[in-house]
Amino acid sequence: MTAPLFAIGLGTGTRGARGNWLEVFYPAPLRNVDAALAAALATHCGYAGGNAALEPSAQQLAALATALGAAGHEAQAAIAGQLAGGRGAPVITVLATDAAPASVPEAYLKLHLLSHRLCRPHEQKLDGLFAVLPNVAWTSEGAIEVAELPARQLAARVAGRTLTVHGVDKFPRMSDYVVPAGVRIADAARVRLGAWLGEGTTIMHEGFVNFNAGTEGPGMIEGRISAGVFVGAGSDLGGGCSTMGTLSGGNKALIAVGRECLIGANAGTGISLGDRCTIEAGLYVTAGSRVTVIDEAGAVVKVVAARDLSGGSDMLFRRNSQSGAIECLSNRAAIALNEALHAHN
């Protein structure tokens, strides 16, 4: 086992009544793991190569903690030690290679790699993710299998406890697993585990970030970043704006937003934007929108489908408020970030 392993996670999770995994929490996942750590897992936890989710006993975890500490992996040793003595269902997931996730522990490790910023969006195979992830009730008493929820709700009531159900979904909130450094998330319900948020990112209450999507940062995000969409450094998304995704009939091509763009409030884009682009508040530019391209003298250059402009930089899109035509101009006005605001992101 001399080649580095793609990723490892020491974690603890929740199972349903049939022993099936519902979710797994990895406090400190690792990417590109050296051979020594892999060898320790083989010796103490029965790791035999490949991609696997091991279910170590308390004794195995204690032995692993000692071995990891001796090998200089202090942080991982501490985690193993705590898992050895704690409640919950411990699991150690090893991904020797980046393959499509084959189990809940594997899927959760991949989502953690994204949210811990160890892998960027589109760097991992996520094929079949939806089929692997179970639908889970996310509650004030942890993850509960949806089929068990009615009995748990009645039991809480008769016991005088308050059981709050925050959501019922295949994805939990990222903030319940990790909050990466230098980030603000006003309403944690709106950022899924699997989102990649770079330093200096603020997700306001109207903002939303799906899995395998995110922001380079810094940026003030008050709009919705669909699965697969990545927003470059210094770009701001105004309240309620939309980046069209591919999951629900809207768009065929995956889009991205470059650096220093400004998408206005209640606006939207179905095409990629390069750098320093602006979309006027309230305007939705779809891939098929016919756009009148205007030069700096104000003359019409051409009329094209917006998809033909996809990925361009220095574009300003507006809807002419007298003619109703969607126009694209050269975006000479610098996008002036509110420096005071970004300084305290």
Add this chain to the structure above:
Amino acid sequence: MTAPLFAIGLGTGTRGARGNWLEVFYPAPLRNVDAALAAALATHCGYAGGNAALEPSAQQLAALATALGAAGHEAQAAIAGQLAGGRGAPVITVLATDAAPASVPEAYLKLHLLSHRLCRPHEQKLDGLFAVLPNVAWTSEGAIEVAELPARQLAARVAGRTLTVHGVDKFPRMSDYVVPAGVRIADAARVRLGAWLGEGTTIMHEGFVNFNAGTEGPGMIEGRISAGVFVGAGSDLGGGCSTMGTLSGGNKALIAVGRECLIGANAGTGISLGDRCTIEAGLYVTAGSRVTVIDEAGAVVKVVAARDLSGGSDMLFRRNSQSGAIECLSNRAAIALNEALHAHN
């Protein structure tokens, strides 16, 4: 008592300091209840006919549990037994007929009938519902009367407890009462008790469903379904889109959305849509919008107010991106549901 009763609920609720009901949880409400169950309620809990909210003692509940078990109503017997031994304030609400809700227990039973999918929207009388429902603080310590909240907040602080107030409203979250089968709700704050969600429905974070409204399912809902609005099978609502309601000055006529429609992100409709309609992202079609109807040859057929098209099928609405005119075309393009996504709803 030979005619079936409209509905019954065995439940447990919360009262304010003056003994007034704040809310009631019914684990398994019933519709069209047979005479035997009604007779058991008369015998053991003093039910004397009509619509009533009974407040049985523990002994009465225990006797009722035995009687229900003997009569073959195992599930209801189990509930009665748990309520007999538990905390909280038990209540049995009987609606002999479907009349306007006259009390909090009656109102909550009617909202449960909707969310348990026992009654569809518009099948019950809900007159005066807002006047009956109290405004309640929904917290991590359960329902609290708004007037008592300041004292409870200070008491929690000095005791070292964390009291979180999720909302202050006449309606609680549906998920804290029931999660019907085959449904996903990404942010449970956005689905009110009283919503009707059919199998295969996914309410994404930007989606919203009011009481007495809902979706046949399957459907990917990322927009807002106003009170009274129902969305047919196979329809998807894009992020931030709007179905205009009648509660707040916007619309006079109640609208509905048929099957296999697609309302684009940040779009909206103030008219009903039949089947297989599409509204382009960013376009709001109001009842009064003047719409240019265009035939398949591209010729203008007529210009009408959108309300004259209300309920039509196979309509595609767009705003001509060169002329600014709202146009309605025949919607030949099939709405291709993302099959992988809907397969795992």
Add this chain to the structure above:
Amino acid sequence: MTAPLFAIGLGTGTRGARGNWLEVFYPAPLRNVDAALAAALATHCGYAGGNAALEPSAQQLAALATALGAAGHEAQAAIAGQLAGGRGAPVITVLATDAAPASVPEAYLKLHLLSHRLCRPHEQKLDGLFAVLPNVAWTSEGAIEVAELPARQLAARVAGRTLTVHGVDKFPRMSDYVVPAGVRIADAARVRLGAWLGEGTTIMHEGFVNFNAGTEGPGMIEGRISAGVFVGAGSDLGGGCSTMGTLSGGNKALIAVGRECLIGANAGTGISLGDRCTIEAGLYVTAGSRVTVIDEAGAVVKVVAARDLSGGSDMLFRRNSQSGAIECLSNRAAIALNEALHAHN
């Protein structure tokens, strides 16, 4: 000390590991505080004038409670008494004058003055607020310093507790600090501490209110009120609508909305509206939008930038659905509030 003090708050808060304040809860802040109360603070808690955050001992609080009771300040005496015997970190913040907030306790007192409706938006100096407020993880176990969160999350897991992170932000939810009388807030995540909500205000799930912003009430608010924006009595904001703020590149000038306005669903404004204005659903009026002003006879009066109409009353904005031009008409149609709805706000 004969001049009244600007404000006082007896409170209890949370500190991080280094003793730094994360947040402070003031159950009953006071504005324009008479000399007797100030003298009691000097005598018992070492208050020496100016703006200060005192950290009284339990004994000092007990003595203060007695003194306040003797002086007729029953409510404040009760609070002092509870703080004396309770957990948490007590703090008494005195603002002799309204100056830029110099500490977390001072900043929180100012935000409380807004949310308790003791100061309206724009009545206080809030310079440097963002620099003073720390970024905090708001959780089911209270406020946690972001740097301590990973250890707390792992500790909760191994102990079998569920730790939910509601948000990571400089501002907490208003509802966890105060719910002013006569208000409904459907999703409390969407109203920040520092919002000013007048009686009769309902903030629906899609509504949002930032700090130093708010509503006179009554009003049905389903759209977003940006920092600094105030909405007059009887105005309704439709679902998803936007009032453009100044914090993120959108607008230069602060705007306000007057009385009895209706901003349609998914609409938006970048200009101030006087009274009885309407913006059609889906239309975003930016400051630079060219608007065709039309008189009651239907004739074009002028074409101006929308900013030239800022603050006007009785204006109806629509986008002509045949020509695509943004038009402004005289708003003769009364805005009929849904009386049943507002009666039960």
